[in-house]
Amino acid sequence: MARMPKTERQQRIAGTFDPPVEIVQEAAEKYVDLLMMRMQTQENENTARRELIDLMIEHDVMECETDGYKVNRIHLEEDKVKVKKLDEKVEA
Numbered sequence: 001m002a003r004m005p006k007t008e009r010q011q012r013i014a015g016t017f018d019p020p021v022e023i024v025q026e027a028a029e030k031y032v033d034l035l036m037m038r039m040q041t042q043e044n045e046n047t048a049r050r051e052l053i054d055l056m057i058e059h060d061v062m063e064c065e066t067d068g069y070k071v072n073r074i075h076l077e078e079d080k081v082k083v084k085k086l087d088e089k090v091e092a
Contacts, residue, residue, distance in 0.1 A: 056073045063072045
């Protein structure tokens, strides 16, 4: 049986990685937390925008002002759909 010379390193196993440096791990966790918050904020903004457009259409309003901002309904785009994969859970 041949022995590996002491200077050679063991080969990496596919799918594994070295444990991250603690400060890098903390920075990654902070970034992911902020990313998830931004995604939730974006979802809330999209819902509020759709509700605003629907109300402006319902009441035939093209513009309004609030807190120093002017809101214009300038383009009516067609409805969009969002496709989401359902959970694979099967109810008995």
